[in-house]
Amino acid sequence: xxxxxxxxxxxxxxxxxxxxxxxxxxxxxxxxxxxxxxxxxxxxxxxxxxxxxxxxxxxxxxxxxxxxxxxxxxxxxxxxxxxxxxxxxxxxxxxxxxxxxxxxxxxxxxxxxxxxxxxxxxxxxxxxxxxxxxxxxxxxxxxxxxxxxxxxxxxxxxxxxxxxxxxxxxxxxxxxxxxxxxxxxxxxxxxxxxxxxxxxxxxxxxxxxxxxxxxxxxxxxxxxxxxxxxxxxxxxxxxxxxxxxxxxxxxxxxxxxxxxxxxxxxxxxxxxxxxxxxxxxxxxxxxxxxxxxxxxxxxxxxxxxxxxxx
Amino acid sequence: xxxxxxxxxxxxxxxxxxxxxxxxxxxxxxxxxxxxxxxxxxxxxxxxxxxxxxxxxxxxxxxxxxxxxxxxxxxxxxxxxxxxxxxxxxxxxxxxxxxxxxxxxxxxxxxxxxxxxxxxxxxxxxxxxxxxxxxxxxxxxxxxxxxxxxxxxxxxxxxxxxxxxxxxxxxxxxxxxxxxxxxxxxxxxxxxxxxxxxxxxxxxxxxxxxxxxxxxxxxxxxxxxxxxxxxxxxxxxxxxxxxxxxxxxxxxxxxxxxxxxxxxxxxxxxxxxxxxxxxxxxxxxxxxxxxxxxxxxxxxxxxxxxxxxxxxxxxxxxxxxxxxxxxxxxxxxxxxxxxxxxxxxxxxxxxxxxxxxxxxxxxxxxxxxxxxxxxxxxxxxxxxxxxxxxxxxxxxxxxxxxxxxxxxxxxxxxxxxxxxxxxxxxxxxxxxxxxxxxxxxxxxxxxxxxx
Numbered sequence: 001x002x003x004x005x006x007x008x009x010x011x012x013x014x015x016x017x018x019x020x021x022x023x024x025x026x027x028x029x030x031x032x033x034x035x036x037x038x039x040x041x042x043x044x045x046x047x048x049x050x051x052x053x054x055x056x057x058x059x060x061x062x063x064x065x066x067x068x069x070x071x072x073x074x075x076x077x078x079x080x081x082x083x084x085x086x087x088x089x090x091x092x093x094x095x096x097x098x099x100x101x102x103x104x105x106x107x108x109x110x111x112x113x114x115x116x117x118x119x120x121x122x123x124x125x126x127x128x129x130x131x132x133x134x135x136x137x138x139x140x141x142x143x144x145x146x147x148x149x150x151x152x153x154x155x156x157x158x159x160x161x162x163x164x165x166x167x168x169x170x171x172x173x174x175x176x177x178x179x180x181x182x183x184x185x186x187x188x189x190x191x192x193x194x195x196x197x198x199x200x201x202x203x204x205x206x207x208x209x210x211x212x213x214x215x216x217x218x219x220x221x222x223x224x225x226x227x228x229x230x231x232x233x234x235x236x237x238x239x240x241x242x243x244x245x246x247x248x249x250x251x252x253x254x255x256x257x258x259x260x261x262x263x264x265x266x267x268x269x270x271x272x273x274x275x276x277x278x279x280x281x282x283x284x285x286x287x288x289x290x291x292x293x294x295x296x297x298x299x300x301x302x303x304x305x306x307x308x309x310x
Numbered sequence: 311x312x313x314x315x316x317x318x319x320x321x322x323x324x325x326x327x328x329x330x331x332x333x334x335x336x337x338x339x340x341x342x343x344x345x346x347x348x349x350x351x352x353x354x355x356x357x358x359x360x361x362x363x364x365x366x367x368x369x370x371x372x373x374x375x376x377x378x379x380x381x382x383x384x385x386x387x388x389x390x391x392x393x394x395x396x397x398x399x400x401x402x403x404x405x406x407x408x409x410x411x412x413x414x415x416x417x418x419x420x421x422x423x424x425x426x427x428x429x430x431x432x433x434x435x436x437x438x439x440x441x442x443x444x445x446x447x448x449x450x451x452x453x454x455x456x457x458x459x460x461x462x463x464x465x466x467x468x469x470x471x472x473x474x475x476x477x478x479x480x481x482x483x484x485x486x487x488x489x490x491x492x493x494x495x496x497x498x499x500x501x502x503x504x505x506x507x508x509x510x511x512x513x514x515x516x517x518x519x520x521x522x523x524x525x526x527x528x529x530x531x532x533x534x535x536x537x538x539x540x541x542x543x544x545x546x547x548x549x550x551x552x553x554x555x556x557x558x559x560x561x562x563x564x565x566x567x568x569x570x571x572x573x574x575x576x577x578x579x580x581x582x583x584x585x586x587x588x589x590x591x592x593x594x595x596x597x598x599x600x601x602x603x604x605x606x607x608x609x610x611x612x613x614x615x616x617x618x619x620x621x622x623x624x625x626x627x628x629x630x631x632x633x634x635x636x637x638x639x640x641x642x643x644x645x646x647x648x649x650x651x652x653x654x655x656x657x658x659x660x661x662x663x664x665x666x667x668x669x670x671x672x673x674x675x676x677x678x679x680x681x682x683x684x685x686x687x688x689x690x691x692x693x694x695x696x697x698x699x700x701x702x703x704x705x706x707x708x709x710x711x712x713x714x715x716x717x718x719x720x721x722x723x724x725x726x727x728x729x730x731x732x733x734x735x736x737x738x739x740x741x742x743x744x745x746x747x748x749x750x751x752x753x754x755x756x757x758x759x760x761x
Contacts, residue, residue: 006646006678007413007657009745011731013334013489014679017693017738019686075686117687117739246691251703253695302726303329303701304561304571307580 019116022246023076025196029187030083030241036183037176041091041144045176048098049086055102056082063111077116081105084124084241087177088234088281089131091144097135101127121288122245125281132281140276147173153232153277156225164224167231178234188240200256201249201263202239206230208264217272235267238280248288255291255298262294263287325569327552328562330699332732334555334653336528337490341612341619346496348606348623349636351423355627356408356664357383357394358416362456363463364390369419375402379429380603383419386451392464392667393454395603396421397625399428411649411656411663418664421627435601443474443515446598453597454604454667459483459558459587460650462668465594468586469515471579477516478582481567482509482591484525484532485551485558488651491671493608494588496621498525498532502539505588506546508595512586513545519584521546524567528553555653556730560585562699574700574726589670609665611637613674615644624665631661633672645678653731686739694733694743700726704733708743711750719750727751 038045056078064071085101105127110119119126132139142151151173152162166172170180177184191197210226219225230236243249243263250259263283270279360366367384377383377396384394403422407415436445451466471477482505486494498505509521523540525533527550540546551557551566560578563585565571570581578585586594589607596602605626612619617638624633630649634640648655649663650670694704702723710719724747733743 005644005657005659006681007659008646008678008680009657009742009748010655010729011653011735011744012646012648012655012657012673012675012678012680013652013735014683014740015332015334015736015738017736018683018740019689019738022689022691022738077689115687117689246689249690251690251692251695251705256692299722300695300701300703302573302723303699304565304573304576305723305726307570307572307576 019075019077022196023080025191025194026080026241027076027083029190029196030080030087030177032183032186033087033177033180033237034083036170036180037087037091040170040179041146041176045091047095048089048091048093048176049083051095052086052089052098052102053079053082055099056085056106059103059106060111063107069115072116075116078106081110081123085127087237088124088128088175090139090142090175092141093138097131097138101131104130117247119247120291121285122242122248125242125285125288128281129285142173144173149173151233151277152228153271156228156232157271157277162228162232164227164231167228175234178237181231181236184236184240191240197240197244200253201243201260204257204260205239205243205263205267206235208261209235209267210264212265212268213272216268229271233271233278234280238284239263243284243287248291250291250294250298252295252298252300254300255294258294258298259287259291262290324549325566326550327554328557328565328699329701330697330732331554331556331562332697332735333553334489334735337612338492338495338528340490340614341610341621342492342495344492344496344620346500346608346621346623349628349633350427351398351625351628352632353423353629354403355396355398355400355421355423355625356418356629357396357421357627358408358410358418358664358666359384359394360416361394361462361666361668362392363461364388364392364467366417367391367394369405369417371402371419373402373405376400377402377421379427380432380605381430382603383421386454390464390467392456393452393603394419395454395605397605397627398423399426400424409660409663410666411658411669413656413659432601435599438511438514438599441514441598446511446515449598449601450594452603453593455590455593455597456604456667457587458589458593458607458667458670460654460668460670465586465590468584469512471577471584474516475518476582477519477579477584479522479568479584480509480512480516480519481522481524481563481583481585483558483560483563483585483587484523484529484536485563486529486588487526487553487555487557487559488653488670489555490612490673491610491651492612493610493621493670495529495532497588497592497608498529499535501592502532502535504592504595506536506539506543507599508591508593509546511594511598512584512591516584519545522567523548524551524563525549526551526553526557555732556699556728559699559728559730561728574728604667607665607667607669609633609669610671612671613644613676615640615642615674615676617641626665626667628665629661630658630663630665630672633665634661634674640674642676644674644676645681646675648673648675653735654729683740685741688739688741691738693736693738697732697736699730699732700728702726704743704747705737705741707750708741708746711746714750716750716754720754724750725754
């Protein structure tokens with residue numbers, strides 16, 4: 001009767017949600033943006049996305065093989081990284097760009113620090129910033145078949161007028177996945193509905209960013225300007241898909257609010273006072289670095305500590 | 311007084327729920343409509359002398375002695391201890407270590423059942439109003455009553471706080487938040503009068519206290535029944551709590567029922583509360599109003615591997631294998647057998663263990679979800695933080711525990727964990743968070759005891 005049964009510590013039941021299912025839902029949530037990017041920028045965008053995903057998956061597999069570690073490809077996290085990286089590239093970059101980016105994201109940012117869950121920086125963003133610094137002109141060239149000239153944010157920075165409607169829809173120049181606010185929000189709503197992300201970080205990020213603009217941009221409560229700033233650049237993609245990256249955001253509730261506010265302020269500083277029109281990526285990786293500190297100062301007070309009488 | 315206690319109770323900051331928690335599949339439909347059936351033991355009965363928190367009881371019978379049903383066979387060894395009674399008549403076959411649900415070997419008195427069920431003559435009891443408070447407490451201590459929800463803390467100790475006048479609430483834990491368990495539910499449905507009588511006994515000990523029957527809102531039949539029965543009771547109210555695991559955890563229950571919060575180092579009495587489980591309160595009624603010791607408990611035998619899930623009235627000491635047999639045996643080979651609920655129960659590798667005072671259920675699952683999923687690395691999703699009713703950060707605590715970093719573990723409030731299992735349940739990486747934290751807590755507690 002004995003010794004064939006499985007014995008383990010409590011609890012004896014588990015929820016259905018797994019790391020893999022979370023990653024899968026993030027991939028699904030990114031599909032609207034990816035599809036819109038392909039529609040907007042053409043076949044080349046699809047190729048870049050595929051190359052990026054493939055190089056991320058391959059680098060993870062090769063790294064695990066070399067280090068004699070078990071394959072971790074099944075958790076789909078490298079696919080998410082590859083997809084995010086591609087969505088952060090302009091469509092005009094050469095095909096070797098996502099390869100370098102993918103290898104850097106997986107090997108340097110993620111695997112060298114211990115693999116999934118151990119990286120202190122969002123791999124896709126780390127790679128993007130690496131590429132941005134190394135190949136600045138290629139990475140900031142947004143000219144392509146469909147669009148030529150500056151991105152809406154650059155226009156905005158130069159004090160020129162932008163077409164808000166096409167910005168919200170996404171019919172503008174920019175990186176593959178960042179242009180369409182509508183597509184990003186559809187994906188974000190999907191994740192919010194599933195409970196994969198919540199509004200703490202995106203909410204506090206966007207609110208504090210708007211507040212910063214109202215106070216320091218010199219334009220005050222200019223609705224058109226504020227909307228253009230929100231819809232333009234990588235803000236939406238960053239707020240809903242990269243700032244919410246589990247591994248590189250604080251795990252404590254108040255830490256997440258703090259993180260969002262920090263990002264809002266930093267993005268505002270970069271966009272208004274910095275030399276470049278964009279600042280989301282740098283703001284987020286800077287925030288990533290401060291996560292341990294934010295967790296430390298927001299460590300929750302346990303239930304009933306010291307007793308509370310109602 | 312124009313306003314009744316019942317109405318006043320509602321205004322005194324009851325939250326009706328708590329922060330965190332989970333909603334697992336509850337599986338109660340399997341057994342909730344099965345009336346309680348009394349079963350008689352066939353084989354030997356085994357009585358571990360330690361079925362409670364505190365000093366193990368001391369055997370007062372010898373091998374070869376004949377014992378009667380209701381006879382004390384082991385006496386309490388100190389204040390925080392509880393006696394054990396024989397639940398059948400027969401001969402003491404052995405006094406030796408036997409396996410119990412936790413896997414430990416515990417000194418046990420083994421009684422061979424002669425099938426006659428000859429009962430001792432119980433002392434005549436005085437009616438409740440004529441008893442002094444000390445007599446009531448002594449009676450409860452004599453009856454060997456312990457917290458029958460699982461913890462097994464001797465009830466007479468709970469009912470003897472330093473300052474009885476400071477107790478404002480006597481709460482009956484009718485939440486039964488563990489999935490699959492229906493023993494309390496059936497008890498409330500079938501014998502609500504006994505529950506209320508037992509609560510009245512407890513209230514007799516505390517002059518200023520209000521009795522609260524705290525029921526989760528997934529048991530509307532019980533709520534209706536209890537409300538009806540207590541509508542003329544000045545000092546008793548029914549409080550309907552939102553269904554969520556672990557609503558029945560003592561500290562969460564107190565918070566939901568009264569709005570008062572205590573930490574792990576405090577006792578419910580510090581918040582003016584006394585909390586008892588349904589079966590415990592019924593046992594108090596039997597002890598004080600009928601003069602009978604604790605001999606039975608309700609056990610739910612359930613799970614998808616069981617042919618006929620049931621609620622049994624079981625004599626303490628009955629072998630688990632007999633319970634399975636009485637429930638029609640297995641329909642499929644169970645991968646996992648759990649004593650208690652799926653969230654906090656003990657996994658069994660052997661069915662040859664006795665029913666104890668704290669055994670609320672025997673759960674047999676065809677599939678073991680735990681071993682089916684390999685633990686992976688933490689991705690920091692924060693789900694464990696969201697659901698933790700103790701408001702700690704389980705993923706970090708588990709890391710500290712796995713590295714034996716006691717200092718960091720204590721600094722990050724590791725001792726505030728109530729081991730409810732919510733973090734392990736939700737973890738998408740399937741990490742054994744509860745297990746790690748639990749082990750570290752045990753280590754720390756053992757060290758403190760030594761000092």
